[in-house]
Amino acid sequence: xxxxxxxxxxxxxxxxxxxGLKAPGAPGQRIGDITTLNASMTNRRTMxxxxxxxxxxxxxxxxxxxLNELGLHARPAMAFVDLAHQFESDIRVSKGAHQVDGKxxxxxxxxxxxxxTELVIEADGPDALEATARLQxxxxxxxxx
Amino acid sequence: MKLSDFVSKDAIIAELAATSRDDxxxxxxxxxxxxxxxxxxxxxxxxxxxxxxxKKGSTGFGKGVxxxxxxxxxxxxxxxxxxxxxxxxxxNALDKEPVYSVVLLLSPQDKPxxxxxxxxxxxxxxxxxxxxxxxxxxxxxxxxxxxxxxMDAQQIQG
Numbered sequence: 473x474x475x476x477x478x479x480x481x482x483x484x485x486x487x488x489x490x491x492g493l494k495a496p497g498a499p500g501q502r503i504g505d506i507t508t509l510n511a512s513m514t515n516r517r518t519m520x521x522x523x524x525x526x527x528x529x530x531x532x533x534x535x536x537x538x539l540n541e542l543g544l545h546a547r548p549a550m551a552f553v554d555l556a557h558q559f560e561s562d563i564r565v566s567k568g569a570h571q572v573d574g575k576x577x578x579x580x581x582x583x584x585x586x587x588x589t590e591l592v593i594e595a596d597g598p599d600a601l602e603a604t605a606r607l608q609x610x611x612x613x614x615x616x617x
Numbered sequence: 618m619k620l621s622d623f624v625s626k627d628a629i630i631a632e633l634a635a636t637s638r639d640d641x642x643x644x645x646x647x648x649x650x651x652x653x654x655x656x657x658x659x660x661x662x663x664x665x666x667x668x669x670x671x672k673k674g675s676t677g678f679g680k681g682v683x684x685x686x687x688x689x690x691x692x693x694x695x696x697x698x699x700x701x702x703x704x705x706x707x708x709n710a711l712d713k714e715p716v717y718s719v720v721l722l723l724s725p726q727d728k729p730x731x732x733x734x735x736x737x738x739x740x741x742x743x744x745x746x747x748x749x750x751x752x753x754x755x756x757x758x759x760x761x762x763x764x765x766x767x768m769d770a771q772q773i774q775g
Contacts, residue, residue: 542729546686546736550674577678577711578744584737586730 530561532600534593536611544585546577548615553577555610561597563607574607618734619769620697620742623722627652628698629758633719635700638677638708642667642685645700645721654696655723663687663723677710681753682743686722688732695735697722699765701755717753718743742768747775 538544544552556563556574563574567589572579574593585591591611595603610616628648635641646664650657666687670676677683683706698721705715720739724732742748748768755761767773 543733545729545733546676546684547674578680578740581740582737582744584733586733 530598530600531594531596532604533595534604534608536591536593536608538585538587538589538591538611540614540617541587542617543587543589544580544583546581548617549580549583550577551615552607552610553580555606556603558606559595559597559599559603561595561600561603563603564594564596566592566594618731618738620738620765621769622738623695623735624697624699624720624765625649625652625654626758626762628654628696629761630698630700631755631757631761633700633702633706635702636704636706638671638683638706639668641700641702641706641708641716641719642671642721645685645698645719648700649696649698649721649723654694655692659689659691663689667721671709675709675711677708677712677716679710679712679714680743680749681705681710681714681717682720682749683708683710683716683718684720684722684736684739684743686724686732686736688724688726688729690726692723692725695722695724695728695731697735697739699752699761701752701761703756718749742773745773745775748773 540548553575564571565574565580565583566572567583567585570583572583574580583591593604593607597603628651630644630648633641633644635644642664646660646667649655650660655663666689667685670687671685675683676685700719700721702717702719705717706719708716708719710716720743722732722735722739724735748764751764752761755764
């Protein structure tokens, strides 16, 4: 899991944790728009999975840096758009004031994100957390080029 | 960056004869070679590379446009040519629709940032419904070039 992933306004790793790990925050604590239930229950017998319950559509915003030498050219931009389409959430990507639809290849190419460019990815929807985590992972792994 | 910085006016084909992707790419590469922007000796290699790129994933990104492209170490200056098809080209586009405007971009190997900026310029234009519509309606090289100059002068809306 990408360690840099943060929900907006949050300082520690949010509740998308695997079985048996203790999540930060008390049970039921509000983290942004997400409520974690049973987050402190670590006993596998009574609570084999820590669930993340999202009480309403969630907005998550993350920062990423393009590491590829060739930048975000057509093929990685396509990989980004393909992945973004797997999520219900709206995905917006911005470079400075220029914001585009992260599900449109034609829009994404207009970012002209060269190596070292910082982008902000915003997801808005029920699967915003997973979407941003997966997209961050894709960018961090240099689109597996 | 402006379209007229890298689009080769003499390589504009207002009426593409090709109706298949491979033929269209051949036609466009021949057009740009005829202008001496690119060495004739690179012809076959460029076509092979462009087609290999298309097979990895179509650059027919939808809305009737395709932007095949290639980087090559023997290309010193970025250049592009534009082909307009009246009958439509089967480009294996993502939306499965025929392509009416093809922009072929040839970039130097060692200038990835310039390549991205050129792609940005191309897609900023192609995103505009009016630009696509006018491009498709252009039946002469001069008409296409006028449109490019209008785009560069930011006279094309929406």
